[in-house]
Amino acid sequence: YGTACDPPSSDTSLRVRAARVLDANWTGGSTVPSRSLYPHQWSWDSAFIAIGLRHVSPLRAQTELETLLAAQWADGRVPHIVFNPSVPLDAYFPSPDFWRSATAGRTAGAPRTVQTSGIVQPPVHALAAWLVHRADPGLSRARGFLARMYPRLAAWHRYLLHRRDLGGAGLVSVVHPWEQGMDNSPCWDAPLARITPAPARSFRRADLDHGAPEDRPTDLDYGRYVRLAADYRDAGYADEEGEFAVEDPAFNALLIASEHALARIAGELGAAGTARHARAERLTQALVDRLWDPAYGMFLCRDLHAGGATHERGGSVAPHGVADALHAQGAVNPAHGQGATTPPHGQGATTPPHGQGAADLAHGRGPSDPDHPQGASIPPHHQGPSGLIPERSVSGLVPLMLPGLPREVAAALVRTLGGPHFGLGERTRLVPSYDLLGEAFDPHRYWRGPAWFNTSWLLERGLRVHGERERADALRAAVLELAEATDFAEYVDPYTGEACGATGFGWTAALALDLHH
Numbered sequence: 001y002g003t004a005c006d007p008p009s010s011d012t013s014l015r016v017r018a019a020r021v022l023d024a025n026w027t028g029g030s031t032v033p034s035r036s037l038y039p040h041q042w043s044w045d046s047a048f049i050a051i052g053l054r055h056v057s058p059l060r061a062q063t064e065l066e067t068l069l070a071a072q073w074a075d076g077r078v079p080h081i082v083f084n085p086s087v088p089l090d091a092y093f094p095s096p097d098f099w100r101s102a103t104a105g106r107t108a109g110a111p112r113t114v115q116t117s118g119i120v121q122p123p124v125h126a127l128a129a130w131l132v133h134r135a136d137p138g139l140s141r142a143r144g145f146l147a148r149m150y151p152r153l154a155a156w157h158r159y160l161l162h163r164r165d166l167g168g169a170g171l172v173s174v175v176h177p178w179e180q181g182m183d184n185s186p187c188w189d190a191p192l193a194r195i196t197p198a199p200a201r202s203f204r205r206a207d208l209d210h211g212a213p214e215d216r217p218t219d220l221d222y223g224r225y226v227r228l229a230a231d232y233r234d235a236g237y238a239d240e241e242g243e244f245a246v247e248d249p250a251f252n253a254l255l256i257a258s259e260h261a262l263a264r265i266a267g268e269l270g271a272a273g274t275a276r277h278a279r280a281e282r283l284t285q286a287l288v289d290r291l292w293d294p295a296y297g298m299f300l301c302r303d304l305h306a307g308g309a310t311h312e313r314g315g316s317v318a319p320h321g322v323a324d325a326l327h328a329q330g331a332v333n334p335a336h337g338q339g340a341t342t343p344p345h346g347q348g349a350t351t352p353p354h355g356q357g358a359a360d361l362a363h364g365r366g367p368s369d370p371d372h373p374q375g376a377s378i379p380p381h382h383q384g385p386s387g388l389i390p391e392r393s394v395s396g397l398v399p400l401m402l403p404g405l406p407r408e409v410a411a412a413l414v415r416t417l418g419g420p421h422f423g424l425g426e427r428t429r430l431v432p433s434y435d436l437l438g439e440a441f442d443p444h445r446y447w448r449g450p451a452w453f454n455t456s457w458l459l460e461r462g463l464r465v466h467g468e469r470e471r472a473d474a475l476r477a478a479v480l481e482l483a484e485a486t487d488f489a490e491y492v493d494p495y496t497g498e499a500c501g502a503t504g505f506g507w508t509a510a511l512a513l514d515l516h517h
């Protein structure tokens with residue numbers, strides 16, 4: 001401890017500078033990812049931001065999550081953007097007039113009082129709520145924070161597990177690259193190639209007003225993003241089979257981690273969390289069964305409508321995908337399920353169907369399923385061939401954060417992280433978003449190579465969970481150093497650490513703060 005005359009230590013200044021970013025991005029009820037590029041509230045950003053904010057203001061951290069969940073739809077989905085009505089429409093694309101949540105999302109139960117997008121993002125929220133609670137349990141209890149969050153978080157997981165189990169094997173599918181959060185990952189190249197892009201003149205990108213074009217997705221990518229989102233909107237945001245459906249390892253791992261957190265939240269509220277822990281373990285098993293590739297030493301994405309360059313487990317490339325045994329056995333179409341859930345707003349009736357059937361039972365769901373104490377039977381659903389996508393994305397390493405992984409899977413992930421494709425500790429200090437040796441690798445273009453701070457935070461946790469203390473310490477040190485050196489950049493060149501995208505980025509500041517503690 002220094003005296004009043006000592007200059008502030010660099011430790012102090014990291015904390016102060018990170019807190020300043022979060023103050024500058026705070027809008028009164030939530031925090032924007034970036035004042036310039038992303039001037040609204042984003043779903044998974046808010047979860048990461050709350051995890052850091054809890055060290056500065058537990059009250060603001062609770063409010064951050066409350067604001068997001070207040071925009072939850074009656075079918076349980078948590079929208080990926082909650083729009084700030086005081087921001088001009090042309091500040092971000094796609095704006096509220098594109099999504100038209102109040103009208104197009106009426107059947108799915110979009111809220112009437114706020115405008116939102118209609119797609120989702122990774123479910124980091126229950127994990128965040130639990131960590132936020134632990135930062136100040138007294139305040140949390142006094143405000144009834146967890147008691148108010150719990151039904152909403154449970155409805156959110158229910159939506160994902162029962163409306164988005166499009167592959168019928170228990171895992172959740174994303175229906176748009178923006179949902180997974182790594183927008184232009186090379187993993188999406190094959191599934192996106194099948195989508196007819198919306199004409200370039202039919203929309204105007206606002207991101208290029210702030211971001212360098214060579215650091216951002218291409219116009220062709222955007223044409224496809226717009227087409228997919230518009231089709232989903234025009235179908236009333238109904239979760240039936242669309243043109244894009246992918247089971248992603250990070251999205252599902254985050255759901256599993258959040259399901260474990262929800263079990264702890266239930267425990268804190270005096271209920272039993274056992275069934276949720278058990279469900280999380282079954283999902284972990286499904287993740288390994290469905291997405292683990294021993295030849296790659298990592299998890300891969302599964303394209304449910306494979307028709308291009310996909311392969312079966314083990315590394316051999318099958319040009320047209322291979323019919324999946326799980327599908328051949330018949331699986332569930334969640335959209336045709338029966339039953340009802342409690343609308344989180346208590347605002348009128350919806351009948352969100354949930355599915356449970358062959359695949360659920362195959363994974364041991366049934367009497368102990370937290371949402372289905374009695375079990376149920378649902379007609380089988382058939383769909384076309386699916387296949388693993390032969391691309392190495394950081395997404396395929398994120399399941400390392402799960403404590404219930406088989407030991408040999410965790411060990412292989414640690415090897416892959418430090419091996420030639422990700423080079424951690426050798427050629428890179430933060431985890432690159434994509435394979436350093438991959439054909440599509442680009443050190444500056446968004447999710448096609450650059451290192452992001454949220455994924456390094458997740459992997460730091462994963463390394464620690466699996467006893468890799470030295471590697472975790474090194475990754476932690478790199479996050480702290482690079483976050484500060486880049487003025488809390490959105491992402492960095494994985495080799496040089498050069499800042500890319502926005503600076504003063506919300507989750508970079510928040511997660512550096514968290515690791516600082």
Ligand code: 9WN
Nearest residue numbers: 033038042044045178181182183207
């Ligand atoms: C689309 C806000 C979001 C992040 C995503 C990141 C980027 C949006 C965009 O910014 O996506 O949702 O306009 O590029 O890819 O992970 O949540 O920070």
